[in-house]
Amino acid sequence: MTRAHSDIDVRPITEAELPEWLRAVNTGFLRATTVTEKELEARRERFEASRYIGAFDGGRCVATFRSFAQEVTAVGGTPVAADAISAVTVTATHRRRGLLTRMMSQDLAAAKDRGDTVATLIAAEYPIYGRYGFGPATSATEWTVDVPRTGLDRHRAGPDGGGRIDLVDAEEVRKLGPELHDRVRGAVPGVVSRGEWWWRLNTGAVRVDPKWTEPFYAVYRAADGEVEGLVVYEVDDKWGDAKQPQDTATVRDLLAATPAAERALWGYLCSIDWVTRVKSGQRAPDDLLPLLLPDARAARITSTADWLWVRILDVVRALEVRAYEGAGSLVLQVADRAGLAGGRYRLEASEQGASCTPTTESAELALDVGDLARLWLGDESVARLVALGRVREERAGAALVADALLRTSRRPWCPDMF
Incomplete structure (x- = not known):
């Protein structure tokens, strides 16, 4: 027997309900529903009871919603308080019952009461969030670079102007990354804040995703030794006929506080032995990358889409x-x-x-x-x-x-x- 909409309880969850809530999140995102102890431990670190919302049909969680404090950079560099929304799911058995509307209404009202200027999210599907007052405020483009075609000299000694590229480890990234990121986000509208937990999660100190693998980390230092750029990337292992390497370097993160740092980091990625393709990750649509190459056509757009959605409060x-x-x-x-x-x-x-x-x-x-x-x-x-x-x-x-x-x-x- 199907329950009436009013019988489904939409409310903030308790910490004891976190395993059931995470099972519903995994179900909604079509992932394995088993919740590991490591995942639970990591999630408990950031648990805020009032900002984890669940819809419960009996004792089963059938919809999820989470928000957290964030800052987003406005035009001109000023950070504004944002209500960042994530982990939004409705189980397929409970669609079209107004559950998302009830969760969203609760959260946005609370954000308004807190004094948040905007709410933000990354939309998995385009048609969902416009009806709640969100609009796509930034776009993202990914390029795939055909390295042999670039016209870059793969054998040159390194960056111009006395700068250098250094490989570093995750611990050093956790020390250097936050300050560099703050410099970048102060100059680029749309960039959002990254707290300590973000840096721990994205350098492997916190493990939530069982498929996470250790990437490579490289920093660009200017002639005076100041860190002006960081790239995080992974490389696959692919060989063609006649023992020809065909590896792809995929960028997970690339931050550059200066054009010189940006040029040096892309040049470095295109000079790695065995790498014949570079995938840029999600960049601004007017990123410098294509025009940094002697042959701009070596950088082919492989995807472009809306990215950050904003709701003015x-x-x-x-x-x-x-x-x-x-x-x-x-x-x-x-x-x-x-x-x-x-x-x-x-x-x-x-x-x-x-x-x-x-x-x-x-x-x-x-x-x-x-x-x-x-x-x-x-x-x-x-x-x-x-x-x-x-x-x-x-x-x-x-x-x-x-x-x-x-x-x-x-x-x-x-x-x-x-």
């Missing part, structure tokens, strides 16, 4: 905290079916700063809160959204003003999955 804070490359004003009518961030706002912006205030003036642009999220990090065109019917121009020429204010000279980027 505080319009005033979101628009005031970011930087602007020009000056202008707009009156925005923001629709929000959840009632969390809707209203009419006047934005006054310049290179010196911005103010955003509620107003009763006539709107110049009307848009949904999800489309405001698309625009917030500077990656989307207002004119394109007007052409699509997603944004409505209430005053002729308002879209051009908005694009001049909101677009950025470089595209935002989020390097992380969470």
Whole structure:
């Protein structure tokens, strides 16, 4: 007998229910449902009772939801408080019962009460999250580099300008990585914070994924010895006919605080013996990689898709905290079916700063809160959204003003999955 929707209990879980919750997470992501003691131990380190939500049909967890504190870099480099959402599943036997809506509503209301400016997530499927006010705010592109075609000299001594590449171990990465990452995220909108647990997890000090394998780590040091870049990569073992190596180096993470570091790290990857292909991992769509190569066609796009999704919770804070490359004003009518961030706002912006205030003036642009999220990090065109019917121009020429204010000279980027 099927239970009524109201009979399914949606609530924060207790620590004792964590094994059952993790079993449901694994079921939802089509993984082996067995929960190991190591996984439990690692998850208990980060357990926050109020931010792990489960839907229970009897004693069985049939839907899961988790959020955690995060910062995301706004245009101009200021970090803002974000409610990062992860581990969202609904078991196939309990779809179309409003369970995700109930979990999402609870979490976003709590995030609003905490004073978070935005919520963030990485969407496994595109159509799900728009109805909750999220919009795709960054994209990611992966290139596959045909190393022999690049035109790079694979036998040159090393980076130019007195810098050098050093192989390091996981322990050193845990020491050097956080400071380098903070430098990068202060310069690139869309980059999210990484806490100590992230560095432990991604260097093998914490093991959650049983398939995790030890990668290689290399850092770029400038002539003065300062670490300006880090690459984490793995290499397969493939040989062709006549004993010809055909290995692929796959980048797990590449951070560069300077163009020199970026150039040096890609050059290093393309110079490793036996490596004939380099897979870039998820990069910004306007990454320097292809144009760093003498033959840019050696870098072929193998995937490109939406990446970080954002949900605006505080319009005033979101628009005031970011930087602007020009000056202008707009009156925005923001629709929000959840009632969390809707209203009419006047934005006054310049290179010196911005103010955003509620107003009763006539709107110049009307848009949904999800489309405001698309625009917030500077990656989307207002004119394109007007052409699509997603944004409505209430005053002729308002879209051009908005694009001049909101677009950025470089595209935002989020390097992380969470």
